[in-house]
Amino acid sequence: xxxxxxxxxxxxxxxxxxxxxxxxxxxxxxxxxxxxxxxxxxxxxxxxxxxxxxxxxxxxxxxxxxxxxxxxxxxxxxxxxxxxxxxxxxxxxxxxxxxxxxxxxxxxxxxxxxxxxxxxxxxxxxxxxxxxxxxxxxxxxxxxxxxxxxxxxxxxxxxxxxxxxxxxxxxxxxxxxxxxxxxxxxxxxxxxxxxxxxxxxxxxxxxxxxxxxxxxxxxxxxxxxxxxxxxxxxxxxxxxxxxxxxxxxxxxxxxxxxxxxxxxxxxxxxxxxxxxxxxxxxxxxxxxxxxxxxxxxxxxxxxxxxx
Ligand code: GLU
Numbered sequence: 001x002x003x004x005x006x007x008x009x010x011x012x013x014x015x016x017x018x019x020x021x022x023x024x025x026x027x028x029x030x031x032x033x034x035x036x037x038x039x040x041x042x043x044x045x046x047x048x049x050x051x052x053x054x055x056x057x058x059x060x061x062x063x064x065x066x067x068x069x070x071x072x073x074x075x076x077x078x079x080x081x082x083x084x085x086x087x088x089x090x091x092x093x094x095x096x097x098x099x100x101x102x103x104x105x106x107x108x109x110x111x112x113x114x115x116x117x118x119x120x121x122x123x124x125x126x127x128x129x130x131x132x133x134x135x136x137x138x139x140x141x142x143x144x145x146x147x148x149x150x151x152x153x154x155x156x157x158x159x160x161x162x163x164x165x166x167x168x169x170x171x172x173x174x175x176x177x178x179x180x181x182x183x184x185x186x187x188x189x190x191x192x193x194x195x196x197x198x199x200x201x202x203x204x205x206x207x208x209x210x211x212x213x214x215x216x217x218x219x220x221x222x223x224x225x226x227x228x229x230x231x232x233x234x235x236x237x238x239x240x241x242x243x244x245x246x247x248x249x250x251x252x253x254x255x256x257x258x259x260x261x262x263x264x265x266x267x268x269x270x271x272x273x274x275x276x277x278x279x280x281x282x283x284x285x286x287x288x289x290x291x292x293x294x295x296x297x298x299x300x301x302x303x304x305x306x307x
Pocket of ligand 1: 042
């Protein structure tokens, strides 16, 4: 079966070098195997995501020659237009008794488990009776969580190797719908990757620990799961991850400083594909792409690049 990959950006700001590094690897993996790519806009958060960022991102990818075959400007590939699909998946999970309303406040949850952000291994709401739910609902609109089984999910990541997580202790029942009605990333990404026929997910290593939750969703929804390859993150010289706030490394600054082939040369060196940052085109890189040369560990970016 031909490989189908995807770019799944959240348009919450200008793309930066770290995003670009993951996208380049997703593109190279697919193109080197003669596969196709989807560009899906993950604009679930109406406050942080702006259409202008999405259009800018497409322009930045085109400038680099990172082409896609489906999606992009097509409205039905924007998550904000796909709520009906998330609602249908939610109903399916609810019908299986796998969801429950959660009335906890975010503050309460953070106090209970200060070391984790969105997880609540034993949310007290899991055990509410129908009467209690009805009473709480009069005062507060709930979020909804997905129940996780006492089960270890194991898979082999294409780059990182074997990975396991016990769902109950490693993440706990997790949110799939927010109290304000917004669908959670975990649900939307699974529904969309399955609906779009994605067979290979290449993304940053920061999402490795989300994958067992997503594999549980695939199983609970009866959908086939793709292969996963979690690529290293780029680190600033002080060890922190590059982020959208590093305006000096966003595409605006990078486009002023480099030609597309120069920037691809720098990224190709970071990705272990060539010994020097010699300028190179995206198709040239695809022709010689080798996953075995891609580093597994996060990659410090030379201070020179940041100047
Ligand atoms: N939209 C997510 C992000 O930009 C990526 C989701 C994914 O690749 O699964 O962080």
